[in-house]
Amino acid sequence: MKVLKSPRVKDRASSSDLYGVSHEVRRIIDWVVLHGDRAVLEGSRLHDRSSRDSILVPVEELQRAHRSMDPELLEAVRYAASNVETFAQRQKGALMPLEESEVRDGVYLGHRVVPVDSCGIYIPGGSYPLISTAVMLAVPARVAGVGRICACTPVRRGTNSPDPSVLGTLYELGVTEVYAAGGAYAVAAMAHGTESIPPVDVIVGPGNKYVTEAKRQCFGKVGIDFVAGPSEVLIIAQEGDPDFIAWDLLAQAEHDPDAKGVLVTTSPALARQVMDRVETILGEIVTSPVARSSWEDHGEVLAAEGMDEAVEFSNRMAPEHLELMVQDPDRWIPRLRNYGALFIGEHSAEVFGDYASGSNHTLPTAGASRYTGGLWVGTFLKVLTSQRVTREGARELARVSALLAQAEGLMAHRGAALARSRKG
Incomplete structure (x- = not known):
């Protein structure tokens, strides 16, 4: 491979070095856990010069933003959302429930496909209003059947409100639980909960290194899409x-x-x-x-x-x-x-x-x-397996399971298996 143009910065940060902010993010998360809404508001004042006194964006504010959207822009949002929804519906159709079927005599296995109860979507602010990100996150979650979708997006720097085109897009997509919260503060709030924001099950969306590191640190408490650079x-x-x-x-x-x-x-x-x-x-x-x-x-x-x-x-x-x-x-x-x-x-x-x-x-x-x-409708879906075993099926399973349990030294496991065979 012949190099015709090489990068000036030779050593791009590895994922562990990329953040370089882990201690600061840990402090932010702990501050939000301890002080809730107040910590999120203080973060907004510190980083975005906001004087907003509530992180909740009222529905009336969303409606005003929606009404103020340029009609051509709103039509573009609807066009994009329609395509994203069509593809998400087809993807969902490829992930079907599996009816119980017999894998051995008397042993039936199957699975259900179930949406998570709630998700948090993060829409960055920064230099540009990421209208498209609202579409890409909210639509697959809605198609998956998530019961509660909450969105966090920071205020525009020096103002008290997030970008109106983002707010209007969220309202168009049916997302009415919206919070003026940004950065690691928003991720911590969605993961751990505050007075205003009940915790969610999954957090998705892009962001700067603070958002990314916060998602990494909160993983386990909540699910995330992935850690991105x-x-x-x-x-x-x-x-x-x-x-x-x-x-x-x-x-x-x-x-x-x-x-x-x-x-x-x-x-x-x-x-x-x-x-x-x-x-x-x-x-x-x-x-x-x-x-x-x-x-x-x-x-x-x-x-x-x-x-x-x-x-x-x-x-x-x-x-x-x-x-x-x-x-x-x-x-x-x-x-x-x-x-x-x-x-x-x-x-x-x-x-x-x-x-x-x-x-x-x-x-x-x-x-x-x-x-x-990448993120897709399956990000918001869980595959839940089930087993149904008859008395006859339990006999053979008990023999094999007892042998394996004994080899592992787990005698209560062995006993639980053999109990089925003795009473069969």
Whole structure:
């Protein structure tokens, strides 16, 4: 693999170093556990300069925000939500209950698919109102059948209210339990509960390193989707429009100075065209300061000797987003094992997945796609197994279970098994 552009920052933080804020987050969590709403409000005053006196966002505030939304924006939200809902419904249909069936004489096994009772969705504030994140989190939870969906999102810095477009979107999606809470404070509140926020069963959603570390520390008390780092895209291209590729790389770069865009191509000529186009675009977009920092510090352009080398690199990197602009993609897709979401062909822009195509944009980063996929309707569902054993079935199970229990030295286990055979 020939390096045509290397990152300026060689050592990206590992997941253990990424946080570097574990003690501070632990302190925040303990403060929220001890002081509840007051701690969350103090966090909002400290970090967002808010003077709000309640973390609950009243339904009337949600309704006002909904009424104030630009009609075209509201229609876009409905379009995106419809696609996300359609795909989530189809995914749910693939995870079916299993009726009891006989696996041995007199031994019947089955499972039910049941939603969690409650979930918390976190919608970051920061530099941009992440309207799309509200859609990506709330819709699959609703399709799964979660009875209670609560949302936390911080106030806009220097104001007393979260972004109205986010509030209006949540109301459009039927989420009316909304709290003006941000960062690790919000995660701690949803995990442990406060006077206003009853604790939830699962917390999902992206966020900065404080949010991510808080989710990691609260895991076990609650379920989480996964621990995520900065956003990333890998583009494998044998061919393609250099303009498309350049825009897609910078669409990731403008997320965050730590975001990562990588191009692996079998065409050095295409690589040079893309790098030239990137520089041109950086001179035109208002997000250039963040995008340039990301591109210069973490962007890479690599020339592969062939597709075999490109595929091997992709499987090692395990990217969040993987774009495939190659001849005969169906030949290579079966060999690609590790990615959060795959975008096939030059017209399958990663940003379509961010917003409107219907697949979820909450995806594993930092190599986590080696062991998990992205958020989906199944994130909010539990598979609950059951067994039903007849008197006849218990005889054989008792013999085998007693032998195994005795070998493990667990004599009450052995006795519980044999009791069924003696009274059979």
